[in-house]
Amino acid sequence: MDINEILVIAMFLSFIALLFTGIPVAWVLGGIGVIFAGIGFLADMYMDTMTGLDYTTLGLVVNRLWKIMDNWILVALPMFIFMGIMLDKSGVAERLMQSMQELFGRVRGGLAITVTAIGIILAASTGIIGASVVLLAVMSLPSMTKQGYAMPLALGTIASAGTLGILIPPSIMLVIMADQLGLSVGDLFMGAVFPGLMLGGFYILYILITGIVKPDAAPIPPDAKPITMNAFMNVMKAVLPTLALIFVVLGSIFAGIATPTEASGVGAFGATMLAMYNRKFNFKVLKEVVGGTMNTTAYIFAIFIGATCFALVLRELGGDELIESFLTGLPFGPYGIIFFILGVIFLLGFFLDWIEITLIILPLLAPVISALGLDIDGYGVVDNPELVWFVMLVAMALQTSFLTPPVGFALFYLKGVCPPNVQLRDIYKGVIPFIILQLIGLLILVFWPQLVLWLPATAYG
Amino acid sequence: MTEIEKLPSVPLADGIDRFIQRIGLTVAWAYVALVLVIILQVVLRKGFASGLIALEELQWHLYAVGVMFGLSYAQTTNSHIRVDLFYSSFRAKTKHVIEILGILILVMPFIAIVFFHSLDFVADSWRINEHSSAPSGLGWRWLIKSTIPISFALLALAMVSRLIRDFTLLMRGDA
Amino acid sequence: ADKLLLKTPIAFGTHLPALGTPIAWVADQLKLVSDGKVKMKVYEPGKLVSPPEILDAVSSGKVNSGYSTAGYWQGKMPAAALFSAVPFGPEAGEYMAWLYYGNGMSLYQEMYDTAGYNVKVMPCAIISPETSGWFSKPIEKPEDLKGLNMRFFGLGASVMEKLGVGTVQLPGGEIFGALEKGAIDATEFSQPAIDQRLGLHKIVKYNYFPGWHQQATVFELLINKDTWGKMSKGQQALVETTCKASMTNAIAEGEAMQFEVMEKAAENGVEIRYWNQTMLDTFKSKWDEVVAEKTAADPFFNKVWTDLSTFRKGYDLWEANAFLPRAQK
Numbered sequence: 009m010d011i012n013e014i015l016v017i018a019m020f021l022s023f024i025a026l027l028f029t030g031i032p033v034a035w036v037l038g039g040i041g042v043i044f045a046g047i048g049f050l051a052d053m054y055m056d057t058m059t060g061l062d063y064t065t066l067g068l069v070v071n072r073l074w075k076i077m078d079n080w081i082l083v084a085l086p087m088f089i090f091m092g093i094m095l096d097k098s099g100v101a102e103r104l105m106q107s108m109q110e111l112f113g114r115v116r117g118g119l120a121i122t123v124t125a126i127g128i129i130l131a132a133s134t135g136i137i138g139a140s141v142v143l144l145a146v147m148s149l150p151s152m153t154k155q156g157y158a159m160p161l162a163l164g165t166i167a168s169a170g171t172l173g174i175l176i177p178p179s180i181m182l183v184i185m186a187d188q189l190g191l192s193v194g195d196l197f198m199g200a201v202f203p204g205l206m207l208g209g210f211y212i213l214y215i216l217i218t219g220i221v222k223p224d225a226a227p228i229p230p231d232a233k234p235i236t237m238n239a240f241m242n243v244m245k246a247v248l249p250t251l252a253l254i255f256v257v258l259g260s261i262f263a264g265i266a267t268p269t270e271a272s273g274v275g276a277f278g279a280t281m282l283a284m285y286n287r288k289f290n291f292k293v294l295k296e297v298v299g300g301t302m303n304t305t306a307y308i309f310a311i312f313i314g315a316t317c318f319a320l321v322l323r324e325l326g327g328d329e330l331i332e333s334f335l336t337g338l339p340f341g342p343y344g345i346i347f348f349i350l351g352v353i354f355l356l357g358f359f360l361d362w363i364e365i366t367l368i369i370l371p372l373l374a375p376v377i378s379a380l381g382l383d384i385d386g387y388g389v390v391d392n393p394e395l396v397w398f399v400m401l402v403a404m405a406l407q408t409s410f411l412t413p414p415v416g417f418a419l420f421y422l423k424g425v426c427p428p429n430v431q432l433r434d435i436y437k438g439v440i441p442f443i444i445l446q447l448i449g450l451l452i453l454v455f456w457p458q459l460v461l462w463l464p465a466t467a468y469g
Numbered sequence: 470m471t472e473i474e475k476l477p478s479v480p481l482a483d484g485i486d487r488f489i490q491r492i493g494l495t496v497a498w499a500y501v502a503l504v505l506v507i508i509l510q511v512v513l514r515k516g517f518a519s520g521l522i523a524l525e526e527l528q529w530h531l532y533a534v535g536v537m538f539g540l541s542y543a544q545t546t547n548s549h550i551r552v553d554l555f556y557s558s559f560r561a562k563t564k565h566v567i568e569i570l571g572i573l574i575l576v577m578p579f580i581a582i583v584f585f586h587s588l589d590f591v592a593d594s595w596r597i598n599e600h601s602s603a604p605s606g607l608g609w610r611w612l613i614k615s616t617i618p619i620s621f622a623l624l625a626l627a628m629v630s631r632l633i634r635d636f637t638l639l640m641r642g643d644a
Numbered sequence: 645a646d647k648l649l650l651k652t653p654i655a656f657g658t659h660l661p662a663l664g665t666p667i668a669w670v671a672d673q674l675k676l677v678s679d680g681k682v683k684m685k686v687y688e689p690g691k692l693v694s695p696p697e698i699l700d701a702v703s704s705g706k707v708n709s710g711y712s713t714a715g716y717w718q719g720k721m722p723a724a725a726l727f728s729a730v731p732f733g734p735e736a737g738e739y740m741a742w743l744y745y746g747n748g749m750s751l752y753q754e755m756y757d758t759a760g761y762n763v764k765v766m767p768c769a770i771i772s773p774e775t776s777g778w779f780s781k782p783i784e785k786p787e788d789l790k791g792l793n794m795r796f797f798g799l800g801a802s803v804m805e806k807l808g809v810g811t812v813q814l815p816g817g818e819i820f821g822a823l824e825k826g827a828i829d830a831t832e833f834s835q836p837a838i839d840q841r842l843g844l845h846k847i848v849k850y851n852y853f854p855g856w857h858q859q860a861t862v863f864e865l866l867i868n869k870d871t872w873g874k875m876s877k878g879q880q881a882l883v884e885t886t887c888k889a890s891m892t893n894a895i896a897e898g899e900a901m902q903f904e905v906m907e908k909a910a911e912n913g914v915e916i917r918y919w920n921q922t923m924l925d926t927f928k929s930k931w932d933e934v935v936a937e938k939t940a941a942d943p944f945f946n947k948v949w950t951d952l953s954t955f956r957k958g959y960d961l962w963e964a965n966a967f968l969p970r971a972q973k
């Protein structure tokens with residue numbers, strides 16, 4: 009093993025080790041980056057490596073940081089957070105949750121199912137996981153706690169529903185993948201619809217079954233009434249304003265009034281209007297919302313900023329080459345190779361961000377997959393059907409990586425908005441069943457590619 | 470909204486934190502401006518077919534200011550995310566030591582790298598009076614770029630405050 | 645030094661034909677012709693540093709070289725646009741004539757020097773025209789453009805704005821979604837073979853030509869001046885000659901791969917249209933207005949523009965007589 013490889017592995021291991029000291033994730037990422045840049049520099053001097061790392065090169069961190077700042081697509085993140093906190097402060101969210109719960113009456117897990125349903129709706133309006141997770145948590149966690157849900161179930165539901173956004177279009181991840189592989193964004197968006205809905209369906213099914221098998225985990229509120237026409241009308245009245253808001257956000261996208269990025273601002277504005285309508289809006293509320301948005305946005309972006317330093321140094325140490333040499337020339341059959349690759353991506357997802365994986369690994373894999381000679385039917389409409397299908401497999405594996413400990417970004421975002429008595433280990437425990445569901449979904453996609461390819465073929469045929 | 474674990478009070482550190490928070494909460498109004506600019510942009514484009522590149526750019530300017538000044542703000546509210554798997558069961562003394570070492574060994578070098586390199590980055594932009602690459606975009610690019618050194622200086626100050634706090638508490642031997 | 649490693653972040657992925665493939669070719673050739681003594685390590689966009697940051701990274705020595713197009717720097721140096729693509733500007737042959745045998749190259753280097761950038765510049769690829777854009781309806785007269793929202797990049801955007809078009813400069817990845825949902829009504833991006841990858845033909849059917857805004861696009865290799873100064877005469881010649889060879893390679897590749905894609909698009913129901921004379925005249929007169937503003941605002945822009953215009957006026961005599969007229973269709 010040469011020195012570069014040892015350094016790359018040492019960098020990974022130090023990162024994981026330091027994470028568990030409880031030092032904030034963002035600073036571990038950034039700090040490890042700087043320290044290993046120093047180590048790389050010394051290795052160049054005394055150990056005949058060629059990392060090229062030094063003080064000047066490390067300055068690239070500033071250029072990379074600037075690209076996070078001038079990224080127009082990321083504007084959506086604080087806006088959806090703004091919307092979420094405003095909905096919470098204005099009492100709208102709680103009312104929505106209550107009403108939906110009434111609607112489900114005596115169905116166990118009704119509230120959790122509501123969360124998943126809203127998660128799917130949010131997923132269709134943005135692809136920003138941090139925003140979805142925070143929004144769902146702020147809106148639903150207090151209600152679920154009050155109703156006596158088992159913490160792991162509540163947290164797992166929120167985290168998993170929140171990550172659907174990276175798969176269900178519009179999705180930044182799919183946009184970048186399309187760009188990397190030269191595939192049509194439209195094909196990928198359409199291809200992701202059924203896989204995304206399938207996962208949402210699995211979540212709901214799981215919650216229903218949990219309600220039956222472990223009734224204590226998802227209790228029915230003591231005052232639950234059977235649904236009458238009257239109750240139904242009351243619920244409708246309560247839900248209407250919020251539904252209108254969601255309609256405005258989604259509608260503005262689908263009617264072509266706003267881009268998904270702008271729709272986030274429309275949502276924030278709409279939530280403020282709702283608060284005014286409910287007479288909950290005043291200067292103090294606005295100040296709290298603004299401060300909360302500032303805080304939440306910042307801790308999410310701190311991780312981006314730390315990660316960009318980490319990734320830069322990892323790359324300069326030769327992390328790309330290490331992963332590449334690991335993946336090429338595997339002695340398996342076509343499906344064997346696919347399973348192996350997915351397995352590796354899944355494992356890398358325990359530690360790396362999807363952006364890194366997409367940028368580093370996906371371009372290396374495309375030729376491998378094309379060369380497998382798989383006979384995947386694109387109905388004569390979808391270009392490179394085998395790649396579209398494979399990208400969807402990777403996308404789902406990566407979506408899972410948001411949920412896998414120790415480095416699961418959805419878990420971090422969720423932790424950020426939970427009350428302090430909720431610990432990360434509760435969240436870890438909660439997501440395990442959902443990770444298993446994801447893996448089942450992945451298996452289904454492997455053996456049933458038409459789930460991916462039928463829709464783009466039909467839509468653009 | 471976030472219920473933050475309250476840190477024990479240390480007068481000097483409290484003072485610094487209040488100063489940083491006052492700045493942070495003032496800058497935070499950029500997010501309200503952002504909402505309004507987005508609405509304006511949508512209305513102009515759809516209603517009057519005159520979307521403006523300058524407004525599009527103003528959006529990420531406002532967002533960037535919020536994000537960068539948020540870093541130090543979130544530090545003073547102790548909101549940066551930790552993997553608390555073991556951390557939550559550490560004794561207070563252990564936590565103080567970890568915090569101090571973490572800031573000195575990991576955080577400060579990182580902040581220093583960003584801060585010093587960003588000075589050249591801003592100076593270059595100032596020297597050529599950098600403008601948006603879109604002809605009808607915004608000018609004065611050095612102004613938004615200079616949020617990097619300023620916000621990282623504030624972040625360093627927030628770290629110093631935290632160092633003072635943890636060091637004082639460690640000396641005091643608080644449980 | 646005997647050996648040289650050029651660490652080269654690039655502005656366009658090497659998987660993109662004509663935009664990105666040339667630099668991969670250059671990297672391969674450098675290694676071959678130098679027997680492995682000069683190597684170029686190419687970093688895909690964003691891996692080390694994102695495209696708009698390449699100039700800063702090379703100039704400050706954070707990397708020792710970079711591959712981009714000068715159009716990206718027009719916010720830093722307005723004249724940079726003229727070294728990348730000029731609306732109603734020269735085609736590839738004339739462009740190269742001005743660069744290599746007119747004053748183009750010395751002005752190009754002078755621009756970076758006067759702005760204080762520590763870089764050595766050389767053209768390292770050139771590509772043929774881009775398409776003029778994708779529209780959801782036919783555009784027959786200037787009024788048809790009024791009120792459209794269009795994604796448009798660079799100097800051409802100023803022309804479109806003068807025609808009452810609301811322009812935005814969405815990143816490549818947002819174009820498809822915005823166009824599909826109608827947040828924008830039209831877009832330009834690149835050549836047919838590249839546009840096809842975005843899938844634009846799946847949503848809008850009117851693809852207009854000629855690309856008056858970009859008849860030829862030059863891509864540049866930037867090398868940190870300290871690195872350049874330390875290179876031997878042989879190494880310098882090696883890099884410069886390989887880049888010149890790359891100009892040939894890139895234009896040949898770009899010319900070869902468009903028609904097949906256009907045929908296929910036409911089969912899929914895309915209408916390939918040529919701007920009528922009224923439209924072309926309108927674009928031209930608005931472009932003249934834009935030029936008047938730009939030359940008044942920036943002295944160096946004016947200097948380059950005047951030189952280029954003088955060269956082109958001379959070339960006109962040759963061009964008008966030497967070439968066969970082009971048959972349309």
Ligand code: NA
Pocket residue numbers: 130131132133134135136172173174175176177178179
């Ligand atoms: Na989405």
Ligand code: NA
Pocket residue numbers: 357358359360408409410411412413414415416417
């Ligand atoms: Na993970």
